[in-house]
Amino acid sequence: MTTQVKKICCLGAGYVGGPTCAVIAYKCHDIDVTIVDLNESRIAAWNSDHLPIYEPGLDKIVFERRGKNLFFTTQVEQSVLEADLIFVSVNTPTKKSGLGAGFAADLAYVESATRQIADVAKSSKIVVEKSTVPCRTAESMRTILEANSNENIRFDILSNPEFLAEGTAINDLLNPDRVLIGGLQTPEGMKAQQALVEVYAHWVPTDRIITTNLWSSELSKLAANALLAQRISSINALSAICEATGADIDEVAYACGRDTRIGPKFLKASVGFGGSCFQKDILNLVYLSEQLNLPEVAAYWKQVVDLNEYQKKRFVSRVIKTLFNTITNKKIAIFGFAFKKDTGDTRESAAITLCKDFIQENAKVRIYDPKVTTEQIFLDLSEPGVVDNTKQLKNRVTIAKSAYEASEDADAIVITTEWDEFKVSIELDYQKIYDQMHKPAFIFDGRLILDAEKLRNIGFRVHTIGRAEA
Ligand code: UDX
Ligand code: UDX
Ligand code: ADP
DSSP: OOOOEEEEEEEEEETTHHHHHHHHHOOOTEEEEEOSSSHHHHHHHTSSSSSSSSOOTTHHHHHHHBTTEEEEEHHHHHHHOOOHEEEEEOOOOOOOOTTTTTTTTHHHHHHHHHHHHHHHHOOOOOEEEEEOOTTTHHHHHHHHHTTTTTTOOOOOEOOOOOOOOSHHHHHHSOOSSSSEEEEEESSSHHHHHHHHHHHTTSOOOOOEEEEHHHHHHHHHHHHHHHHHHHHHHOOOOOOOOHHHHHHHHHHHHHHHHOOOOOOOSTOOOSSOSSSSSHHHHHHHHHHHHHHTTTTHHHHHHHHHHHHHHHHHHHHHHHHHHHHTTOOTOOEEEEEEOOOSTEEEOOTHHHHHHHHHHHHHHHHHHHHHEESSOOHHHHHSSOOOOSSSOOOHHHEEEOOOSSHHHTTOOOSSEOOOOOOOSSSSSTTTTTHHHHTOOOSSEEEEEEOOOOOOOHHHHHHHHHETTTTTOO
């Protein structure tokens, strides 16, 4: 007989834990789901009218189930005590110092969450690794938990990586391409695996629920993100060739993507990928390869990240070169600061690198993003180690409340995030923008979202990634 999960606890109320568990509560009314976090203000926000993360469709689901079978609390002990199944969905940032600094994941939060479970549990638990972690982390978690188990309490470890993308999280969770559940291939491990399968089977067709061994599951998460990021770096590398030759990257991507063996997705050239996962997971893979004494493999994947840095630098150089080789005291309007549209998240956003480079060149930067807060922008642009350079930054950086305000008196507009509202003729009146800019008025499209012809007819000088100068 399989174990039936009745109470779920999730450690970590972030971008992964919050939406995932909200959707489980929404689809499984017979399961109580409690999401806990050490961060009190984050939990207070989850319990308020203003959720701590912006994600289309999330509000509705949370408001519908909160207080019924979905709870947010800082009471870690109580929630762990009562749960049959615990998701560990805490942060795993890249290590800043020590062994593997800059590459390896910092597993301190995962370890402390695991120890917490071991300390508190008074009955058997299924512990599910949900955070993206290096391959074989489950093994460490298992060692900690097993050292604390006895004949009355056993811990079964599962790996259930999350594949949701920000901005489309709710749809990704409601209609996943697949759900992946890794477990030890022992009778107990497979029983635990089956218990989690049954949770997802409330709404996911069973042929989309894949069960594998623990290590395949862990590696698949890193591999999937590495393969996706690799497609972007591949298309971005080709975009450089297009700019130099007169081929058009959108046409090339379309022509290649029509080959069903290649497929059309994740071939959009850009100013560089961002987000909390791609870079971190590839660097994890690089570190793992080095640890396994596979330097050629490490170098192969590292190149995906290196090309991403190159793409950002290349774009900055194009802006400077076009603006007559100097941007000192020129006003540059930055359209978008989030790492992609429909999210307020800025982690590893290409806009951060671009703005820092423009500031270094003494430009005046005016930023508009529909969802990112002013505090977050200044936090991202501050240099680590400098106690408070906000004051200095404020001489160079201002935040605008609209695209119109950002582009007033500007010498150039740089599109860094593909928000729909920046598209020509959807919302923005580019004639009005053109009229209020310095002339010649430049626009640099780092996301290939603009109709360059229309803008040229207005009078703009348009530069697009992956296209030669017109
Ligand atoms: C290729 C392209 O597929 C085709 O579109 C182009 O016109 C010519 O080059 P071809 O070389 O005939 O065609 O065969 P293909 O099926 O692509 O295989 C090429 C090599 O890759 C073979 O050695 C094949 O064994 C290998 N391969 C292919 C793999 O190792 N793994 C795969 O998943 C696919
Ligand atoms: C990614 C994976 O898609 C998801 O499966 C995993 O769980 C977490 O990491 P996310 O980082 O939220 O999700 O967003 P994604 O849509 O993958 O975009 C990542 C970055 O790549 C963004 O900066 C985006 O703008 C960029 N991108 C994406 C491109 O530049 N071109 C593309 O074609 C697609
Ligand atoms: P992700 O994008 O992976 O969801 P976030 O950083 O958004 O990452 O969220 C991780 C959350 O986990 C943070 O809010 C952090 O406070 C929380 N957290 C870290 N350690 C613990 C722990 N031991 N117990 C509960 N929550 C934790």
